[in-house]
Amino acid sequence: MMGSQENKLGLRKINKIIFRLMRMHTAAFIFTGICAILSIICAVIAPILLGDAINIVIEGSARIIDHSGTIDFPKLYYTLFIIGTLYFIGNVFSYLYEYYTSKVTTDILYTLRERIITKILSLPMSSIDEKEKGSVISLFSNEMDFLREAFVSSFSKLTSSLITVIFTLVVMLTINISMTGVIILVVLLTLVVILILQRFSKRYFNKQIAVQTTATEQIEEIFSGQEVIRSLNYEEQALEEFIGNVGEWNNQEWKFKFISATNYPIMDLSSNLGYVLVAIIGGILVIQGAMSVGRILTFIEYLKNFNTPLKDVTKLLPQLQAGMVAADRIFTFLEMEEEENPSGKELKSFNDEIKFENVSFGYTEDKKIIDNFNLTVKKGEKISIIGETGSGKTTLIKLLMRLYDIDSGEITIDGVNINEYDKHSLRSFMGMVLQESWLFSDTIEENIRYGNLDASDDEIITASKQANTDDFIRKFPDGYKTLLNEAGDSLSQGQRQLLTIARAIISQKEILVLDEATSNVDTRTELLIQQSLDKLMENKTSFIIAHRLSTIRNADKIIVLGRGGVIEQGNHEELLAKKGYYYNTLNSQNENS
Template sequence: MSNQRRPQRGMQMGHGPGGGNMMMMGQKAKDFKGTLKRLLMYLKPRQSRLIAVFAAAILSTVFMIAGPKIMGTAITKLFEGAYGKFMGVPGAGIDFAGIGRILLTLAGLYVLSSLFTYVQQYLMSTVAQRTVYDLREDVNKKLEKLLLKYFDGHSHGDTLSRMSNDIDTIGTTLQQSLTQFITSIVTIIGIIIMMLTISPLLTLISIVSLPLSMFGIRPILKRSQKHFADQQRTLGQLNGHIEEMYTGHQVVKAFGHEKKAGAEFDRVNEELYEAGSKAQFISGIIMPMMMFIGNISYVLISVVGGILVTKRAISIGDIQAFITYTRQFTQPITQTANIANIIQSTVAAAERVFELLDEEEEVKDVTEVSVTRAKGAVDFEHVDFGYGEELLINDMNIHVKPGQTVAIVGPTGAGKTTLINLLMRFYELRGGRILIDGFDTREMSREDLRKNFGMVLQDTWLFNGTIRENLAYGKTGAADEEVTDAARTAHADHFIRTLPDGYETVLNEEASNISQGQKQLLTIARAILADPPIMILDEATSSVDTRTEIFIQKAMNRLMEGRTSFVIAHRLSTIKDADLILVMDQGAVIEQGTHDELLDQNGFYADLYNSQFSEKAVG
């Protein structure tokens, strides 16, 4: 296919079907558990690495948790030696050698803990990046299978936001928060076990703070979910608006809508600010609340622990270790609460990604017929089609012989482009069938079908790359000679050679470093290079000057020789020599015939023609 169909979303000053307000998700995750479960399924292929991550996290945490208890033993040993010497106990003194051995053991444990933490982070980074890689691959494959109506009805910015921002959010959570969550859970369990070995009474006082904390943050978590969902929604909306305004900045300036575009940006930006600030404020309440409850628990433990030490029910080293555990106990609970908020945001992002993955796809190819190069016979038999409930095209019948040039004319909205979209299978029929050389297009693969078509659209499409690469896009493995011959035929060779780098000139992303007419010449050259048996021309010469149009028309006439050609025309002077002219109005072919036959009928076509070429129209 020489000029791939790329949906062009015209700049609209309002919020039409393609506008940025149409594609947003609901106020909160519709199915939190289902989305989370589906996200976890992406981790399943890497479950062996995840098990290793769990093992490394457990070992790292266990070695870290054992530290305060061992340190407490050293403190007790130091205190007892010093106290015995102070009290004049015979043979009493500080066992520096024993304390040194304990401290060496402690240092070894911390080194091992750090080593397993490194292993854990390394493994989890590969798991996270591979998972995100799979998600991006799935989204990219999905974009290739989506119906054209998805791109017509969704903002490009929102689609980009789902593929970049939302997937990045998922990746960050997997890489950072998941390992932190595992460590926090293991830490909580390990610390509880260590505290029980020291004092069940103090452990009970410490654990009482846990349900109080959970009870306190639960309503906060529920409220924050809504605001995090709003944050992701408005972020996608803002991206969509920026993308529209940037790509259409010339239209915005031409119509003097800078203030209106700026006001719309401010409105969406304000929504994002409100959603983001509320989400962060509400989630920020969790930390002070957890610290307050933790401090109350800390005071109670210090008082009760001091009493137990005076009664010799517990050693001074153990009370020091217990206080350390209490501090460590609060931290993973706080982290877990914060991670819960992050998970809310991540699930909201994942749901947006899965919404894209669940969009309706093109009907799967049922390849029963293989057409390498069509002869060019095209038939529409009782074709019905509509974008919504109502039919736009009803019982259309067209018969085109190989090599014929078919012109399609009619007022705006008559269905001319829709007919081409159906021919290319960008949309599926409601009824009837379209035949190429007698074969139903639905029995061919889309790839085989579209290889037989070349398209030159009024809206040009060129990508970021050299001019040679853009031209060679029309034919795989095209030789340099073929590229220059095609450019010469399209009268593009001269202007290309006048550019600083000739055929190696790099076009920018919007190809704005060459004129509109030059862009059109390149797309025509690309179609010539592709050498398809069936051509589709949608006002292909509308962007070139009159002198160039004459050359292009001659080149197009040579290109159309021996090929079936469909020409969508607004200037009727360019299609007088067409073998068949289809006159469309409101989705139906109301007249068909040659130019002279249609003028003799003195009907709709004659009125269109006369309105363009009568003396009154000229005057």
């Protein structure tokens, strides 16, 4: 599940957020409300006139039988014309209501999707680390689908049904209070039973959502981990685990739908019981001369108008319930605290040095990754950071970019604490080439241009030549217009890495971070990448994180990190002379090469 997101907002707060979203479209909702009311007024008046038409026929037939007259056809035709006109106008307003309600609710869902992606981009890294990819994707797919059904289908139907029930109930009371009272009593007893059942169905739906999210995460893991799964012959186990989750999903969904499916039959039974009671009471009133047959038929028509929306609502209750659970998850996510960025001060230049002074940091309070770290980096220097896995190499760079804030000490640029700068301004000075060569679902040209959105086509080609990518790009039939997916499956690992270097070159950042940029490639490709990196690092302040020590010999300063701090530091020759960690590791790698 989604970690802290499991803290429920509560129905009241969810409703407040929904109404806040609706207020953004106040005029449209007022218009749809007017259309709904006018449509329902037409539907309410028509049965009264229909009852009058029936009475005209009955009274006229009686006159024919006793030879005192005939049916008043002009009055009958006029009444039927008015009935037809009312139904036509009512349908026009009903169409306008449905159209604008669908449009507005679709706009609201668009706003929510926009807010979700904005929230993802503004969360602190600590919150991102806590989230599971599948659970966030589920917000866009499963939860948004449930919310759409609740909004577009259920909410609009619920609103019109509520207005119809109120108007119809008022007219029924004017026709006969006692019959209306009996109907209300039957409906209330039915609703009590349905609400009790809904409490059970909600419990199963929550379990269904939990298992569904787990299955979504598992699909993502299976799809992205195909190489590992197949190389380990793990297909059967992966399938078995997934089938187990899907089986539990199916079990919980069946229980939810089984209980929810009882709503309509119960409401239908209540409706039929109402017709029976009206027939009995109405028959007695007709015999007593207290009501006409036409009025009884009118009341039955209104009873149908009263029961139909109630039955529709019971059908919609599962959708509404699913929508509220989805809204809870979505709005809880949107309520998460965003990354703090209190300063608006811009970093306008980097002229002298970057300094780490007594910096300490841990991802958890009880475990320090960096402890009392000190380092001074002059502008234009190449700093290499090496060490065992988990020693804090990448963490140092994350602290410099303020992806995380340090626990104690300070990091300064030209003597100014980086906490005083706007985070976006600070990061705008830094370019990165990572071990994972992230590409976007776009053309090769646009993937390079992401480094500088204002770059011209000529600048992209120049950067490509510097990064040694121009030759292999032109071998594709579409050249720079070749479409890539996010994994860059049509490219080798080395080609993907070279593209990210071209992107970094065109970004023209003053501070560069190279995190394992030459790992996972063969020796020939490594040499090609190293040439591109050397071109990239010219006149730049560079931080190089590497396992292969052969790639960092020319660094101005090499920092060797151990658990919690610096083991040794110096340039290549100085560290060899110390015959410590660096010396031993380099010899070990040379022996294994």
